[in-house]
Amino acid sequence: MPLSQILERYRKHLSYPWLALSFGAIYLVSQVTIGVILQPLGPQELGWLQVSGFTAGDYLETFARWESTGAMAYYKAHFEIDGIHWLWYTISLTAWLALSMEAGRVDSRYNGVLLFPLLAGLCDCLENAIQHVFLSDPQFSTIVNPLPLISTLASLTKWTAVTLALVLAIVFLLRARRRLD
Numbered sequence: 001m002p003l004s005q006i007l008e009r010y011r012k013h014l015s016y017p018w019l020a021l022s023f024g025a026i027y028l029v030s031q032v033t034i035g036v037i038l039q040p041l042g043p044q045e046l047g048w049l050q051v052s053g054f055t056a057g058d059y060l061e062t063f064a065r066w067e068s069t070g071a072m073a074y075y076k077a078h079f080e081i082d083g084i085h086w087l088w089y090t091i092s093l094t095a096w097l098a099l100s101m102e103a104g105r106v107d108s109r110y111n112g113v114l115l116f117p118l119l120a121g122l123c124d125c126l127e128n129a130i131q132h133v134f135l136s137d138p139q140f141s142t143i144v145n146p147l148p149l150i151s152t153l154a155s156l157t158k159w160t161a162v163t164l165a166l167v168l169a170i171v172f173l174l175r176a177r178r179r180l181d
Contacts, residue, residue, distance in 0.1 A: 007111035010094075014114070015102045020095035027088035030081055037078045041071045050127075050155040059134060059143045076135060082128060090121035093165050100169040103176035113168050120161035127154040 038046055049062050066072040094117040101110070130151040134143045 004108070004111070007114060008108055010114055011098045011101060011108070011111050014091075014095045015098035016095065017099060020092060020099055023088055023092035023095060027085075027092045030085045030088050034078050034081050034085060037074055037081070040074045041066065045071075046075075051152065051159070054149050054152050056143045056145050056148055059148050060140060063134075063140055063143070079128065079132070079135075086121040086124035086128075089162070090117045093117035093120070093162065093169075097165050097169045097172075100172035100176070104172035104174075105176070105179065106172055113165070116161045116165040116168070120158045120165070123154040123158035123161065127151050127158065130154070 045062070045066075049059070053059050053062065063072065066075060094114055097114055097117065100106075101114075130147050133147065134140060136142055
């Protein structure tokens with residue numbers, strides 16, 4: 001089956017409000033729970049590591065700081081939920097994007113943008129897998145270059161894909177609104 005047909009089916013099967021709302025609610029609960037678990041770290045700490053931890057030295061320094069303050073336990077704990085979290089936002093964001101494309105009557109030749117949330121989710125899985133490798137040794141001897149670079153590039157790609165999907169969903173909804181006016 002050609003990719004264009006697969007994407008057309010993908011769009012049709014995911015453009016249901018109940019799907020977007022259900023998985024959006026699950027995502028929100030998951031996100032809030034992760035936020036509560038990671039609160040002792042502070043959003044700046046984790047955010048910095050996700051987008052600028054390019055070297056083993058960056059990670060080792062950050063993890064040493066977290067170990068000294070007791071915050072590392074919270075970082076480790078969040079993976080209990082984060083391991084499946086990507087699935088909730090991937091389905092939710094894809095459904096919202098598909099709905100907005102339907103509402104805006106966006107031509108099917110643009111269905112490829114529906115893959116942005118999936119790309120984000122897969123990059124999140126890669127990032128998490130590498131973090132598990134880092135945490136697999138109590139002395140963090142598994143934090144070796146180029147793994148931090150790969151993890152950070154996966155994170156940056158994830159955030160770029162999520163941002164693009166959100167911006168496009170808004171653009172498509174604005175297009176739908178213009179059609180109604």
